[in-house]
Amino acid sequence: MYVCSCFGITEQQVKDHAAAGACTPRQIASASKAGTDCGGCVRTIQAMLGRGACPRRELLDGKRATASAVTEPAAGLPEAA
Template sequence: MYVCLCQGVTNETVSAAIVAGASTPKQVSAACGAGSECGRCCRTIRSIIDSVSTTTESGRGRRV
């Protein structure tokens, strides 16, 4: 699914940026461009950050 239509960034790309170390919307934006234009996707990015963080902290891992 596309998270950022302005930059054409998918949830898989955002998740990969988070797994690689991005932990804020600004860091995700720097890594893949999502959220760098209009900002509409920032809530979705924050939600993905929270989801990936929760999943990796519980030890289950996450497919990206």
């Protein structure tokens, strides 16, 4: 079944790109052009990708958590002057 009729990208091609590490619609677009013309397939691609584990997303979330731990004062400790 076609997901992106503008570029003829099938559901299987999106799954293959996802299996190869593309875990966001933007990464799928970079790999296949799907979603870069009319944009009508972007929600379908998002639904196909779901909210599964994304190694890159987990990495980014870990960096954000570390950054906020460094920038936010610990509870109960006075802030530096």
